[in-house]
Amino acid sequence: MPVTFDSDSITPEYLEKFYRGAVNPPWRDQDEVYFSDPGNMFRFALLAEELERIAPSRILDVGCGGMPLAAFASKKLSAEYVGCDIAQPERMPADALFAVADAAKLSFSDSSFESVVCSETLEHLYDPAPAIKEIARVLSSDGGALLTVPNWFSLDSLDGAAGIVSAPLRAAAGVGLAPEFKHGINVHITRAAPRVWRKLIEENGLRVESEKPIYLFPYIPYFLNGAKKLESRFFKNKRTFDFWRSAENSLARIYPLSRLGQFHFFLCRKKS
Numbered sequence: 001m002p003v004t005f006d007s008d009s010i011t012p013e014y015l016e017k018f019y020r021g022a023v024n025p026p027w028r029d030q031d032e033v034y035f036s037d038p039g040n041m042f043r044f045a046l047l048a049e050e051l052e053r054i055a056p057s058r059i060l061d062v063g064c065g066g067m068p069l070a071a072f073a074s075k076k077l078s079a080e081y082v083g084c085d086i087a088q089p090e091r092m093p094a095d096a097l098f099a100v101a102d103a104a105k106l107s108f109s110d111s112s113f114e115s116v117v118c119s120e121t122l123e124h125l126y127d128p129a130p131a132i133k134e135i136a137r138v139l140s141s142d143g144g145a146l147l148t149v150p151n152w153f154s155l156d157s158l159d160g161a162a163g164i165v166s167a168p169l170r171a172a173a174g175v176g177l178a179p180e181f182k183h184g185i186n187v188h189i190t191r192a193a194p195r196v197w198r199k200l201i202e203e204n205g206l207r208v209e210s211e212k213p214i215y216l217f218p219y220i221p222y223f224l225n226g227a228k229k230l231e232s233r234f235f236k237n238k239r240t241f242d243f244w245r246s247a248e249n250s251l252a253r254i255y256p257l258s259r260l261g262q263f264h265f266f267l268c269r270k271k272s
Helices: 012-021 038-054 070-076 128-138 155-162 166-174 194-202 225-235 238-251
Strands: 058-062 080-085 096-100 113-119 139-150 206-214 263-270
Touching: 038 070, 038 113, 038 139, 038 206, 038 225, 038 238, 038 263, 058 128, 070 080, 070 096, 113 128, 128 139, 128 194, 128 206, 139 206, 194 206, 194 263, 225 238
Parallel strands: 058 080, 058 113, 080 096, 113 139
Antiparallel strands: 139 263, 206 263
């Protein structure tokens, strides 16, 4: 489980210190860890498809973590990949550029990228609106922004609504059994339904062209190690993976499944 923080005392300064000072956090892992989780496999497959459709010559990855998109961008798209995050990864992928940058204050010129990716980052921000405005600013007029955020099937969303994991962990911490979890498992500041995210996106310079959930079933939390290993092994088979994705693409058109999933994806264009 990740190290977590007390959301009741969050400030922008607290968050910056937390993310800059975290030692070897999971969001800076490289490809081998990133792709061991089926949810990330499904998320990456969708991002890759959309990037191939846009065919950008230059990509900005906001909140890039360990830069898992870098190799795909250079090898499959022959595109210049630029990652930015609040702290630099320990290992830099080949053929990738990196800039230390706050998502709300990007150090790039206007309309300088044909595609901007911001995947599983906005929910960690004290206020996502300035970051969305910056994404819109650096996106070219004919480019596409690919955004993903946690959906209602994500562990943090379920736990935030019902406390199904945090409550027993806090109780254990209270008697000294798991002091590192005195704040539960909270790592997300902004939890919202897809319709709320869409409104926020469209109020800050982007137009949502399409949206869909990612990874409807099965949802297995990362702390269930045995089940998680079986889940990963199941989706390592390419035929199984492709069949599951095809089935989910069909199911995702049906309400309420269209609003569920572990992640939610938005394809956005710059407002004219």
